[in-house]
Amino acid sequence: MSIDLEVWVEKYRPADFDEIVSQNIAVNNLKSFVKDKFDMPHMIFAGPAGTGKTSTALIIANKLLKKDKYYRNVLELNASDTVRMKFVREKLNDFVNQNMILTENELKIVILDEADNIPKTVQQTLRRIIESAPTNVKFILMCNYINQIIDPIVSRCAVFRFVSLPKEKVVEKLKYIAQQEDLSIPKEREKEFFDTLYFISSGDLRKAINTLQMAVSLELLKDLNIDEILKISGFIENAVFINLKTALLDGHFLKAREIFTSIDYLDSRNFIRQLMQLIPDLHEMGNIEKSELISYFGDIDYYISQGGDEEIQLTSLLAEIATKKKV
Numbered sequence: 001m002s003i004d005l006e007v008w009v010e011k012y013r014p015a016d017f018d019e020i021v022s023q024n025i026a027v028n029n030l031k032s033f034v035k036d037k038f039d040m041p042h043m044i045f046a047g048p049a050g051t052g053k054t055s056t057a058l059i060i061a062n063k064l065l066k067k068d069k070y071y072r073n074v075l076e077l078n079a080s081d082t083v084r085m086k087f088v089r090e091k092l093n094d095f096v097n098q099n100m101i102l103t104e105n106e107l108k109i110v111i112l113d114e115a116d117n118i119p120k121t122v123q124q125t126l127r128r129i130i131e132s133a134p135t136n137v138k139f140i141l142m143c144n145y146i147n148q149i150i151d152p153i154v155s156r157c158a159v160f161r162f163v164s165l166p167k168e169k170v171v172e173k174l175k176y177i178a179q180q181e182d183l184s185i186p187k188e189r190e191k192e193f194f195d196t197l198y199f200i201s202s203g204d205l206r207k208a209i210n211t212l213q214m215a216v217s218l219e220l221l222k223d224l225n226i227d228e229i230l231k232i233s234g235f236i237e238n239a240v241f242i243n244l245k246t247a248l249l250d251g252h253f254l255k256a257r258e259i260f261t262s263i264d265y266l267d268s269r270n271f272i273r274q275l276m277q278l279i280p281d282l283h284e285m286g287n288i289e290k291s292e293l294i295s296y297f298g299d300i301d302y303y304i305s306q307g308g309d310e311e312i313q314l315t316s317l318l319a320e321i322a323t324k325k326k327v
């Protein structure tokens with residue numbers, strides 16, 4: 001099979017509003033905003049990765065600007081471009097003010113990706129540029145965490161919230177791509193395959209599509225090697241997971257620890273997500289204990305994100321599951 005060089009997330013990027021799935025509230029509001037381009041507010045698209053923010057910004061830019069104007073009138077920057085204050089100031093001021101006379105009746109759009117990673121001091125500069133920009137210049141900021149954007153910017157923008165895609169929408173899109181690309185997925189394992197891709201993606205459609213494409217280019221579809229797909233995505237394979245699960249459900253901490261230490265590749269936060277799948281199987285545990293355990297999962301995830309030793313944290317989590325089980 002020849003390896004397709006085209007990147008599917010680009011090939012299947014939505015080209016119009018009605019191809020954006022699951023973001024009805026944001027998209028419906030947007031449609032009415034972009035009718036009159038000079039009245040359009042500055043905007044912030046906030047939400048998890050791979051939910052359609054960049055796609056939506058590109059649709060707006062394409063709708064409002066004719067092809068020949070696009071390159072002159074759209075400026076796309078991401079956070080790594082914005083680390084240096086001087087660069088931001090010069091680049092944005094140049095863009096906003098260039099050909100003032102020529103373009104005063106033309107819409108110009110600044111698309112700022114990963115705006116939540118822009119240092120706060122640079123955000124202050126950005127705020128002043130937004131404030132003083134002429135009305136034909138509109139800013140679209142994109143971020144995962146809106147609380148990382150300074151209030152004076154947020155209050156100058158209309159905020160649109162993007163949500164994680166539900167399983168059926170992710171699977172629907174993956175099936176569509178599989179059909180377009182003529183992939184042959186063994187019928188009897190189709191559900192397991194798409195369930196796994198969704199699990200890996202946790203609602204991030206970009207990750208789901210990329211994993212599908214990676215599985216195809218590594219030729220993992222022929223014998224449908226789901227374990228390998230989990231592995232290359234930073235999760236532990238099902239066989240190992242099932243052993244670990246049995247040890248934990250039997251309350252055998254030492255056995256569970258032995259399996260855990262034998263895993264040679266581990267992405268701790270993925271591992272936590274995989275372990276969370278166990279909770280519904282803890283039948284003997286009461287609801288209060290289950291809630292306590294979920295809260296413990298949250299603590300461990302947090303400690304790891306703050307630099308806590310992964311092995312110590314994860315071992316402690318395994319101990320908690322194994323011992324709670326015996327209560």
Ligand SMILES: Nc1ncnc2c1ncn2[C@@H]1O[C@H](COP(=O)(O)OP(=O)(O)OP(=O)(O)O)[C@@H](O)[C@H]1O
Pocket residue numbers: 008009010012013014019020021022023047048049050051052053054055056143144162205206209
């Ligand atoms: N809501 C959606 N509807 C249809 N396709 C989507 C949607 N969200 C994501 N996709 C698909 O995933 C790819 C990535 O989406 P996009 O770049 O818009 O995500 P994003 O929200 O900007 O993510 P990030 O925060 O990581 O930048 C798109 O090319 C598209 O194929």
Ligand SMILES: [Mg+2]
Pocket residue numbers: 053054055113142
């Ligand atoms: Mg994006």
